[in-house]
Amino acid sequence: MFLRTLFVLLLLQGFQLLGETNLLTNPGFEEVTEKGHPAGWGLSGEPGPRSLDRTVSHSGQYSLKFGPTAYAHSGCLQRFGDIENLQDDYILRGWVKYSQLSQAVTGLQQDALPFVGIWTSLAGGGNSVRFNAFALPPGDSDWRYFEKTFRLKDIRAQIASLAPEKRPKSWAFAIRIRCQPGTLWFDDLEFCRLVKPDRLEATLSSRAYSTDDAQVLATVQAIRATGTTAPPETEIQVQAALWDSHRDTALSTQTLAVAAEPVKISFPLRGLREGIYRLRLEEASGNFQPCELTFTIVNDPFED
Structure with missing residues (x-):
């Protein structure tokens, strides 16, 4: 692993x-x-x-x-x-x-x-x-x-x-x-x-994962149009969905509250086959533009 x-x-x-x-x-x-x-x-x-x-x-x-x-x-x-x-x-x-x-x-x-x-x-x-x-x-x-x-x-x-x-x-x-x-x-x-629109910024732990990896990790933060972070008391509801690009279906979804401080989120990868996957983030009211990242899962080259 x-x-x-x-x-x-x-x-x-x-x-x-x-x-x-x-x-x-x-x-x-x-x-x-x-x-x-x-x-x-x-x-x-x-x-x-x-x-x-x-x-x-x-x-x-x-x-x-x-x-x-x-x-x-x-x-x-x-x-x-x-x-x-x-x-x-x-x-x-x-x-x-x-x-x-x-x-x-x-x-x-x-x-x-x-x-x-x-x-x-x-x-x-x-x-x-x-x-x-x-x-x-x-x-x-x-x-x-x-x-x-x-x-x-x-x-x-x-x-x-x-x-x-x-x-x-x-x-x-x-x-x-x-x-x-x-x-x-x-x-x-x-x-x-x-x-610039109000937007979500996120970091993803990798662009490529192994079939033996346990989870995909991301950090999400709300950024206002001015380039400043949202006020601490202002929370927005974000839906995060993990999609299988081949089948174009959502494998799992989570809803999280995001404000000024970064929020960590994870999705399990166990049991997922090789392929291309998408992590899509959408704000519930539609005031923030959705963002999406594509990553791949490949066979572990170091697996015995």
């Missing part, structure tokens, strides 16, 4: 959208001002390359189109105020279509990829640091989905590396195109805050 003490962290790393709230006004460019501009968007740079296109869209009637641009940029943005308001992780999702997108080098100049993402500005209005979500290959593409997560820790680290006079005072979501001979269309954008 052998028992392992390899501890594997089971941490539900998933994020959820905070109410699925899109922070962008008019993200599909369907609302148009009297001058033919996208309502709710600030305009920057040269107006010539920028337009609303009624002939090409991912959904609805309009998309935001940028034609070929020279050295001066053309763009749209939505401002979010003081840089201190940037307090979360964010996710950007959207659709883009492009034709003859280029990164070619001509002489000393290289065609620049589009910018779409978080743009920060100095007190005087110039750019400080920027975080681009556009990473698609040059050439031609029909409507294509893109997604980018902006981590607050990465943003703060880059800002902290700057000299004080170079650090931003405000931030915005921006689309900016410059030095680009191709044509692009954007549509159906989403820019949302991300927060």
Whole structure:
């Protein structure tokens, strides 16, 4: 018989959208001002390359189109105020279509990829640091989905590396195109805050057990969205179930009260055959996302 003490962290790393709230006004460019501009968007740079296109869209009637641009940029943005308001992780999702997108080098100049993402500005209005979500290959593409997560820790680290006079005072979501001979269309954008959900954290004594092992051991703890443990007086009811993955049936279940202090739980393994098993933890009210860990049972290689 052998028992392992390899501890594997089971941490539900998933994020959820905070109410699925899109922070962008008019993200599909369907609302148009009297001058033919996208309502709710600030305009920057040269107006010539920028337009609303009624002939090409991912959904609805309009998309935001940028034609070929020279050295001066053309763009749209939505401002979010003081840089201190940037307090979360964010996710950007959207659709883009492009034709003859280029990164070619001509002489000393290289065609620049589009910018779409978080743009920060100095007190005087110039750019400080920027975080681009556009990473698609040059050439031609029909409507294509893109997604980018902006981590607050990465943003703060880059800002902290700057000299004080170079650090931003405000931030915005921006689309900016410059030095680009191709044509692009954007549509159906989403820019949302991300927060960690209330979650369960658990450690499992091993990822693999022997048919001769007596039990599987786990330690469970409740973690709030803020990253802090639940208050000591706050208990949640957690159902722990051991499943046979081959038969997709629950072999045994237990209910335990979990709060700030870690709670230990064990399931007997005697008599279980070789195979893949799952330990699933669910909070009774559904306010905590369920988590699940897979482990295996194998023949004891040291058995006589």
